[in-house]
Amino acid sequence: RIVIAGSANMDLVGVAPRLPRPGETVLGDEFLMMAGGKGANQAIAAARAGGETVFLGAIGSDAFGVNLNARLNGSGVDMRHVRTTYGASGVAVIMVDRDGENSILVAPGANNAFVRLTPAEEAAIAAGDVLLCQQEIPVDTVVAAARAARAGGTRMILNAAPARALPDELLANIDLLVVNEGEALAVTGGDHIDVPGLLALVPRVVLTLGGRGSRYADREGRDETVPAFSVEVRDTTAAGDAFTGALAVAWGEGRDLVEAVRWANAAGAACVRRLGASDALPTRAQIDEVFQQ
Ligand code: ADP
Numbered sequence: 001r002i003v004i005a006g007s008a009n010m011d012l013v014g015v016a017p018r019l020p021r022p023g024e025t026v027l028g029d030e031f032l033m034m035a036g037g038k039g040a041n042q043a044i045a046a047a048r049a050g051g052e053t054v055f056l057g058a059i060g061s062d063a064f065g066v067n068l069n070a071r072l073n074g075s076g077v078d079m080r081h082v083r084t085t086y087g088a089s090g091v092a093v094i095m096v097d098r099d100g101e102n103s104i105l106v107a108p109g110a111n112n113a114f115v116r117l118t119p120a121e122e123a124a125i126a127a128g129d130v131l132l133c134q135q136e137i138p139v140d141t142v143v144a145a146a147r148a149a150r151a152g153g154t155r156m157i158l159n160a161a162p163a164r165a166l167p168d169e170l171l172a173n174i175d176l177l178v179v180n181e182g183e184a185l186a187v188t189g190g191d192h193i194d195v196p197g198l199l200a201l202v203p204r205v206v207l208t209l210g211g212r213g214s215r216y217a218d219r220e221g222r223d224e225t226v227p228a229f230s231v232e233v234r235d236t237t238a239a240g241d242a243f244t245g246a247l248a249v250a251w252g253e254g255r256d257l258v259e260a261v262r263w264a265n266a267a268g269a270a271c272v273r274r275l276g277a278s279d280a281l282p283t284r285a286q287i288d289e290v291f292q293q
Contacts, residue, residue: 006039
């Protein structure tokens with residue numbers, strides 16, 4: 001069982017021939033609404049990848065909250081512990097032009113009210129095989145979730161996205177850190193990727209390398225780069241979320257981490273083949289199809 005404590009946003013996506021300049025109005029082509037936020041995306045990714053998935057987080061008392069709940073439920077995510085807080089849900093207002101260039105404004109809304117874990121939330125974390133967090137919720141909540149995972153014997157994965165400072169107490173309770181190259185630089189500082197530096201902070205690291213695949217390293221001395229699956233790329237949005245959700249599922253199933261990373265690469269590749277964000281997250285069958293190619 002995978003427990004994800006993180007953000008949920010409604011993505012409001014408008015597509016136009018070009019992005020408007022400040023003060024300008026542009027007549028667009030179409031409008032789409034979908035679930036977003038790294039927490040919700042990775043929960044959907046894990047559920048589609050075949051994991052029993054529990055989401056912990058906060059959604060607002062507005063219509064977007066009702067809609068988000070329905071979308072995540074419909075993807076097979078267990079939403080029974082999700083808080084509904086008075087006020088607005090998290091919303092991302094996204095403008096996309098015909099070349100795929102975008103401008104994004106995020107209003108975190110209810111995500112900022114996801115503070116002070118309840119005993120029921122802590123129990124849900126303790127009952128999981130793996131806890132997966134990202135960094136779009138208040139840092140103290142991630143610290144508390146990691147503490148609950150340690151106390152409950154649940155393995156903790158932190159996807160340090162977006163990058164921000166990692167408190168010592170959080171670092172001490174991370175079993176596996178997942179970062180892309182930009183985030184890796186932000187965690188250690190400096191101007192080159194420093195895997196030994198990351199391993200000085202946490203026992204295991206997965207570094208995603210985009211179209212080059214990913215690298216697994218741990219304190220036992222393993223260090224393996226696992227090449228990406230070659231697919232026709234349409235849209236790289238949410239590749240990291242597909243990868244991380246699938247990685248959590250594979251590790252939760254007890255697979256060896258290098259094998260888990262290889263399978264997660266297949267999930268990332270299956271995602272970049274399709275247009276869209278959470279709606280492009282692959283099912284287990286789609287992941288296995290790429291994995292076996
Ligand atoms: P993020 O989106 O967080 O920056 P990456 O771009 O590193 O993350 O992508 C995450 C994973 O998705 C990669 O490790 C890889 O397995 C897969 N992936 C990303 N881009 C491609 C690509 N062009 N071809 C195949 N796989 C890809």
